[in-house]
Amino acid sequence: MFSDYTQGIIIIACINMIAVLGISVLTGFTRLFSFGNAGFMSIGAYTSALLTVKMGMPFFPAILVGILFAGIVAYMLGSLTLKLKGDYFLITTLGFGEMIRVLFNYIPITGGAMGLSGIPKYTTLPIAVISLVLAVIISWTLIHSKYGRNFTAIREQEIAAESVGIDITKSKKMAFVFSAMLAGWAGALYAHNLMFLSPIMFNLPKSAELTITVVIGGLGSLTGSIFGSLVVTLLPEIFRSLANYRMFLYGVAVVLIIILRPSGLFGYREFSIRKLIAFFKKIGKKNSAPEKTKVTSGSNGGEK
């Protein structure tokens, strides 16, 4: 149906979106910034890849173990650090991401900096798309439940959230573990798509890219994050012909979006077909309304 190139891009876009959804819940809804989620991606990637390569485990259980392991590590890290306020938490996640990367460089079983090769190509287009759909449904239902409301309460006003009986440490931990599990999921798919892993793939710029994507899409909008990650994945592809200037133009595009629309492309709003139709109806009315006033003012002028 699609060319290999297009298929490849769609798979990468799906994988990015899954990891970005996690950050969307964490940063967009709970207002916790993590610059270590590439670390969780690498945990999911290496765990699942080692299971399929070295132990011959089938793909699905390997993904599940990767997701669970990323979640467990996040739970432990969160228990230690989530009592810290704002920036301090961010710094610890940053340190964690780098620590995991260096760790994978030195453990012999991962192949170190030479990389881990010979990973079977299990991530097909249908698997990537189904994974994304599942991840969207899970994130959506989470956000639109009491758990998501508790996240939003923390984002809006932490002290008031506590005063209405919300356990903020528990909620923050939940958002953090959730984002790590989605990162682990994305990592597992990533490993079995690229068929090769090296710790340098999961560096700080990768973590930063996930957060930037959510900011571009709009903090507090799941659909915005999905759209944002589409933009971030496709922009470099569109600028591919400009070769050396590719990353430069990508940077310019990001800066422009932040300056022109600080709340992100979607702001706090979610995309909905119904609202879109209402919006176009409104535009239709606006366009027809000024014409009428022109006509009346013109006729008035004529009479005088």
Place this chain on the structure above:
Amino acid sequence: MTPVLEIKNVTKNFGGVRAIDDFSVKIEPGKVHGLIGPNGAGKTTIFNNITGILTPDKGTIIFDEKEITGKKPHEIAQKGIGRTFQNIRLFSNLSVMQNVILASSMDAEYNLIDSFLRTPRYRRKEKAINEKAMSLLESVGLEDNCHEIASKLPYGHQRKLEIARAIALNPKLILLDEPAAGMNADESAELVGFILDIKNKHAFTVLMIEHHMDVVTNLCDYVTVLNFGKTIASGTPAEVKSNEHVIEAYLGGAEGC
């Protein structure tokens, strides 16, 4: 009658400053209890000790016959103490309705699986929460504003919404921190009527900090006056107003007049 809230010999220091000094009080159920005193007398510090934002250095706080000293803020809220803040703290980017719904997480008795699968239990609980929020907004007269963004509301409405949000917890006791701050005489008179009205509808006890003496006189059954973290007088509003210690604390003694 057993008091709803009993504070026994609570002391709180900030470095070398003794913000509350051996403070004790009993709050009777169903009453409105006022806490007044000059700026810096330690009124808000007492609120923060009750709600768990601060932990007392000495003394005990008993709510509903159970000790709550040193518990976490969300645990104390769940036990049934709602509060408002001196500088309004709403979930400002969210709608009026969402502000109240966010405070109903305790009524949402379902788990993660229910929310992922949208089970009948999830639907039933969510529907009940929405209905409760709407009826609560009706009882405070904000039903027409339910879809407006909280920060866009006029000041008086924001105060009402904050009180409504506290009521959503189904509290036995509500702490109001200067509800009439920044209001003129007419607005504070309306507020007095409003608080009495919702107090009758929802049956809770009130402990409030207030500077407007007309509000205190019309609303409070009992008043405790603080200065430098110590109780200097207590009694009915009329008794307290004629107390010479109180006049001295507020007006700085005879030479101050």
